[in-house]
Amino acid sequence: MDNAADTIVAVSTPPGEGGIGIVRLSGSEALKIGLKIFSRKHKHGQSVPLRRSFKPAARKLYYGHIVDDQGIELDEVLFSFMPGPRSYTCEDVVEINAHGGAVPLKNILELALKKGARLAAPGEFTKRAFLNGRLDLIQAESVLALIRAKTDKALKAAIRSLEGALSGEIAKIRAGIAALLAQIEVEIDFAHEDADLAPAGDNHIGESIERLLKKMKRLLQKRFQGRVLQEGLKTVIMGRPNVGKSSLYNYLVREERAIVTEIPGTTRDLLREYINVKGIPLQLVDTAGLRRAGDVVEKIGMDFSWKAIQEADLLLFMLDAAQEITPEDYYIYERIPRNSGPAVLFILNKIDLSRKLSPQEVKEKFSVKNVLEISLLQGDGLEKLEAAISNMVFSGEAAAEESVLLLEARQGELMQQALICMTEAWEALAKKLPLDLISIDLRQAQQFLGELVGEEIGTEVLDLVFQKFCIGK
Numbered sequence: 001m002d003n004a005a006d007t008i009v010a011v012s013t014p015p016g017e018g019g020i021g022i023v024r025l026s027g028s029e030a031l032k033i034g035l036k037i038f039s040r041k042h043k044h045g046q047s048v049p050l051r052r053s054f055k056p057a058a059r060k061l062y063y064g065h066i067v068d069d070q071g072i073e074l075d076e077v078l079f080s081f082m083p084g085p086r087s088y089t090c091e092d093v094v095e096i097n098a099h100g101g102a103v104p105l106k107n108i109l110e111l112a113l114k115k116g117a118r119l120a121a122p123g124e125f126t127k128r129a130f131l132n133g134r135l136d137l138i139q140a141e142s143v144l145a146l147i148r149a150k151t152d153k154a155l156k157a158a159i160r161s162l163e164g165a166l167s168g169e170i171a172k173i174r175a176g177i178a179a180l181l182a183q184i185e186v187e188i189d190f191a192h193e194d195a196d197l198a199p200a201g202d203n204h205i206g207e208s209i210e211r212l213l214k215k216m217k218r219l220l221q222k223r224f225q226g227r228v229l230q231e232g233l234k235t236v237i238m239g240r241p242n243v244g245k246s247s248l249y250n251y252l253v254r255e256e257r258a259i260v261t262e263i264p265g266t267t268r269d270l271l272r273e274y275i276n277v278k279g280i281p282l283q284l285v286d287t288a289g290l291r292r293a294g295d296v297v298e299k300i301g302m303d304f305s306w307k308a309i310q311e312a313d314l315l316l317f318m319l320d321a322a323q324e325i326t327p328e329d330y331y332i333y334e335r336i337p338r339n340s341g342p343a344v345l346f347i348l349n350k351i352d353l354s355r356k357l358s359p360q361e362v363k364e365k366f367s368v369k370n371v372l373e374i375s376l377l378q379g380d381g382l383e384k385l386e387a388a389i390s391n392m393v394f395s396g397e398a399a400a401e402e403s404v405l406l407l408e409a410r411q412g413e414l415m416q417q418a419l420i421c422m423t424e425a426w427e428a429l430a431k432k433l434p435l436d437l438i439s440i441d442l443r444q445a446q447q448f449l450g451e452l453v454g455e456e457i458g459t460e461v462l463d464l465v466f467q468k469f470c471i472g473k
């Protein structure tokens with residue numbers, strides 16, 4: 001690990017031009033280095049070096065200039081000092097609000113490096129906050145989620161996670177396991193003292209394990225929502241040629257992106273766009289219409305379509321209301337991946353034309369509960385369609401928004417491992433195996449959860465987590 005005592009510096013605002021840019025220093029020498037390069041404006045409008053006795057008050061802004069060794073003013077700035085432990089990293093932190101251009105920021109950074117600071121590694125400020133106990137690992141990862149959040153919902157979820165909602169849930173599970181372990185300990189001791197006594201309270205242990213299992217499963221379910229919020233739900237528009245897929249794509253993208261013609265087989269390449277439907281990010285894909293005929297180019301396009309369908313989270317399966325169901329519709333439907341495959345939303349388009357196909361018939365023929373009727377030509381049913389997509393992620397419950405917690409891939413995996421151990425403990429109990437064995441499983445589960453919040457964690461994992469950050473965070 002890096003020498004925790006050294007003082008790091010980085011430009012903490014994103015690269016590019018901005019109104020202001022912030023250079024941040026953290027470490028025991030932060031103030032000393034900061035004061036070496038900062039000068040307060042003198043009465044006569046000239047920068048003069050600071051009096052040696054000058055010590056800025058905590059969390060106050062001071063106006064002045066950054067001045068290099070030759071006395072040249074590099075930038076006009078606001079200077080602030082946040083003494084540890086009441087700072088982001090729990091160390092002494094100095095923030096210099098400068099002008100946003102790349103050159104002044106680079107000059108200030110270089111000057112700070114010259115005066116003894118070291119360039120921060122990606123995520124090192126947050127890593128220090130973690131190492132100093134201000135954030136647990138889940139909260140540190142939420143900082144990343146926060147930075148990357150693409151929608152309001154994702155942002156709210158990341159903030160909740162940063163505030164410790166997810167950590168709190170996990171702490172409850174860990175406390176539950178710890179209590180169980182203690183209980184088992186007592187019973188084992190008891191059994192040793194009085195061999196005639198049958199191990200009592202087994203049922204109680206079983207119930208506790210079941211309760212914990214349920215909690216863990218619930219958290220894991222939310223992992224899907226977390227991933228969706230961050231990466232976008234992979235949503236693929238599919239159907240036979242000419243049903244209106246590209247028209248739907250253009251509507252959802254709010255732009256004439258895809259070519260729309262009355263000729264079947266218009267779309268050949270996949271089109272992909274990142275959009276936002278009622279706060280839920282979708283990675284929307286328009287595909288080539290699927291049919292058996294078609295020229296070489298169209299066939300290649302159809303191969304792409306099938307591949308996209310395999311990888312989808314949600315399929316928007318389009319049918320034409322002005323025509324009977326065709327054998328192609330059945331053929332396509334049969335080839336949708338089943339077991340834990342994508343969710344499918346049935347859409348009956350062109351309801352403005354004279355009807356040959358009713359929603360009832362679609363429901364019966366494909367044995368589905370819901371069919372949405374729309375007309376892209378007249379703009380009917382589109383609001384309902386967007387609501388339906390959103391509901392498929394949040395199951396339509398208003399409470400869902402508040403309860404979404406982000407589980408990063410790393411966190412989800414550890415939770416899964418802990419869940420397996422707990423299941424094994426439960427099975428061992430059901431088989432009436434000795435309590436010692438059950439406590440081994442429980443301890444293992446406890447260890448995985450400890451790793452999840454970052455209490456029992458190797459430096460490699462730590463480095464992996466923080467590498468995902470950019471410099472300055």
Ligand SMILES: Nc1nc2c(ncn2[C@@H]2O[C@H](COP(=O)(O)OP(=O)(O)OP(=O)(O)O)[C@@H](O)[C@H]2O)c(=O)[nH]1
Binds near residue numbers: 240241
């Ligand atoms: N009457 C009517 N026509 C529509 C509607 N939606 C689309 N169309 C027309 O249907 C034709 C096909 O539309 P596209 O969006 O290109 O269909 P597609 O499914 O992408 O077709 P391919 O790319 O060939 O697979 C075009 O002439 C559209 O104008 C609708 O709601 N009502």
Ligand SMILES: [Mg+2]
Binds near residue numbers: 245246259267
């Ligand atoms: Mg098309």
